[in-house]
Amino acid sequence: MIQSDVDLQPFNTMTIAARARYFCAATTLDELREALEFARTKQLPILPLGGGSNIVLTGDFPGLAVHVGMHGLEFDPLDDGIRIHAAAGENWHQLVMRSVELGYGGLENLALIPGNIGAAPIQNIGAYGVELKDTFEQLTAMEIASGDLVTFSAEDCQFGYRDSIFKRGAKDRYLICDVVLKLPRIWQPHVSYPALQQHFADHGQPLDELTPAVVANAVIDIRNSKLPNPVEIPNAGSFFKNPVVDEPLYTALKTSHPGLVAFEFGTQWKLAAGWLIDQAGWRGYVKNGVGVHDRQALVLVNPGHRCGSEVVNLAREIASDIQKKFGVTLEPEPRFYP
Ligand code: FAD
Ligand code: EPU
Numbered sequence: 448m449i450q451s452d453v454d455l456q457p458f459n460t461m462t463i464a465a466r467a468r469y470f471c472a473a474t475t476l477d478e479l480r481e482a483l484e485f486a487r488t489k490q491l492p493i494l495p496l497g498g499g500s501n502i503v504l505t506g507d508f509p510g511l512a513v514h515v516g517m518h519g520l521e522f523d524p525l526d527d528g529i530r531i532h533a534a535a536g537e538n539w540h541q542l543v544m545r546s547v548e549l550g551y552g553g554l555e556n557l558a559l560i561p562g563n564i565g566a567a568p569i570q571n572i573g574a575y576g577v578e579l580k581d582t583f584e585q586l587t588a589m590e591i592a593s594g595d596l597v598t599f600s601a602e603d604c605q606f607g608y609r610d611s612i613f614k615r616g617a618k619d620r621y622l623i624c625d626v627v628l629k630l631p632r633i634w635q636p637h638v639s640y641p642a643l644q645q646h647f648a649d650h651g652q653p654l655d656e657l658t659p660a661v662v663a664n665a666v667i668d669i670r671n672s673k674l675p676n677p678v679e680i681p682n683a684g685s686f687f688k689n690p691v692v693d694e695p696l697y698t699a700l701k702t703s704h705p706g707l708v709a710f711e712f713g714t715q716w717k718l719a720a721g722w723l724i725d726q727a728g729w730r731g732y733v734k735n736g737v738g739v740h741d742r743q744a745l746v747l748v749n750p751g752h753r754c755g756s757e758v759v760n761l762a763r764e765i766a767s768d769i770q771k772k773f774g775v776t777l778e779p780e781p782r783f784y785p
Contacts, residue, residue: 448478449485455512459499460561460677462752467494467512474516474536479622480594486511493591494784495622497535497563501570501683501781505755508785515565515622522549528631530584535565535624539572543663552634552659553582556643558666561677561684565623569613570780571606575640575666580606582628588621597621608717609688609780636662642669673742681749682740686762687720687777700773720777721745723769737761759783 453470456462469491473479486493492510496502516536522545523530529551533542539562543554556577566572568586572579583601590597605612613621636657638644646665647654675682692700697716701707704726708719724730724744731741736751737758747765749758766777 448473449482449511453512455496455499455504455508456752458496458512458514459502459504459683460681461499461503461683461749461755461758462681463504463749463755463758464752465504465507465755467508467510469511470514471511472514472516474518476517476589476596476624479513479515479517479589479624482511482513483589483591483594483622487592492785493619493622495565497566498538498561500561500677501566503683503755503758503779503781503783505759505783506785510785513622515563515624517624519625520545522546525629526632528629531628531630533564533626533628535563535622535626537564538562539564539567546630547659547663550659551630551632552636552662553577553630554628555659555663556637556640556666558663559670564626568604568606568611568623568626570609571604571611573609575643575669576637578606578608580604582630584627584629586623586626588623591620591622596624608691608712634659638662675740675743675746675748680740681752682746683781685720685745685780686747687724687745687766688780689717689720690775690777691715691717692775696774700775704773718775719745720769723773723775723777724765727765727768727772729765729768734761739765755783 448471450470453467455467456464471482473482494508494512496512496514517534518536519534520537521532540559543558546554556575557572560572560574567579580601586599587596643665646669691712693715697709708722709716721744729739730744732739736753737749740746740748747758747762769775769777
């Protein structure tokens with residue numbers, strides 16, 4: 448079951464070539480537990496893998512890479528909605544479209560996000576004004592140190608913007624095995640995001656005739672119009688988080704750059720990092736096979752299948768330029784390994 452010295456290039460959408468000292472594809476909880484036991488005996492670090500759409504491999508991984516591939520998708524109708532039990536290895540977008548086909552709303556704004564269910568809670572995936580946390584009930588995870596199964600409620604997960612306990616206190620301690628979501632019977636569309644409003648206006652779509660399927664298709668169209676399909680152009684989605692800044696910095700930037708795109712975020716402001724990078728002149732930049740997508744400057748691309756350090760060097764150059772030009776600090780969004 449465990450293989451040695453495995454090429455991870457097919458397992459990351461940036462198509463970075465890097466090797467794992469050991470690799471295992473687990474499709475049952477028993478296989479996952481056995482893999483963890485193997486790693487424990489040899490004192491190896493673990494790299495959990497789903498669809499590989501949010502990782503950057505900066506070198507070979509000296510431990511055990513585990514592809515978490517359990518399958519299973521169940522929809523349980525309830526009086527007030529539907530409960531979905533999804534195993535970690537199921538594809539996220541397929542789950543969204545199944546729920547939409549069944550006539551339930553709640554996930555449609557999250558259509559076409561790449562990757563698997565197991566990774567969705569790690570950064571509380573979000574798009575077009577909706578986040579995983581809005582429909583999340585609980586998850587089951589296997590503790591890496593013991594192989595025990597543990598349940599996490601929504602509160603336990605401490606979800607935030609591109610954030611959860613699995614990036615902080617529980618970092619590297621659990622493998623997520625399944626996720627439970629609940630969608631309500633009575634649906635409220637979330638269509639205030641500017642790109643959605645624009646799309647409906649352009650297509651003459653009356654806002655009082657929306658269905659989950661109409662919103663899902665709009666999201667799919669918008670995403671296809673600006674985000675590169677990783678199968679054609681290697682990428683990991685947004686390379687940086689949208690930075691959250693205090694009022695004084697926001698006001699100063701808005702005064703010096705009236706076109707600044709920003710959204711209120713509690714008492715602070717979330718700036719569109721893509722706008723900053725675009726304004727700084729990076730959109731469409733390519734050098735030595737790595738670059739910045741020409742329709743969305745927040746997305747770094749790796750058409751030359753270059754190594755992780757080249758991608759990271761470009762990211763550093765961009766972040767330092769944004770710091771210099773706007774006084775804003777950019778933080779990477781994908782996880783770097785090792
Ligand atoms: P991977 O890349 O395999 O893993 C991501 C992280 O989770 C890693 O740290 C990994 O070790 C860990 N992990 C994976 N599976 C498990 C598990 N079962 N248990 C514990 N840890 C695990 N994200 C958004 O939020 N919104 C977007 O709109 C969005 N758009 C994207 C568009 C494109 C074109 C691309 C390439 C990416 C986009 N992303 C977006 C990022 C990415 O799709 C999400 O983060 C997704 O949840 C990653 O899923 P994955 O299975 O590919 O995870
Ligand atoms: N913009 C530019 N130039 C660019 C890119 C963006 O001017 O090159 C402007 C846009 O015109 C828009 C604003 O910046 O006014 C925001 O752009 P967009 O709507 O494309 O969203 P984003 O803030 O760049 C975030 C998420 C995406 C998510 C979209 C939709 C983060 C880090 N990224 O991008 O998530 O799909 O909103 O909700 O929060 C991901 O995480 O990988 C990802 C793709």
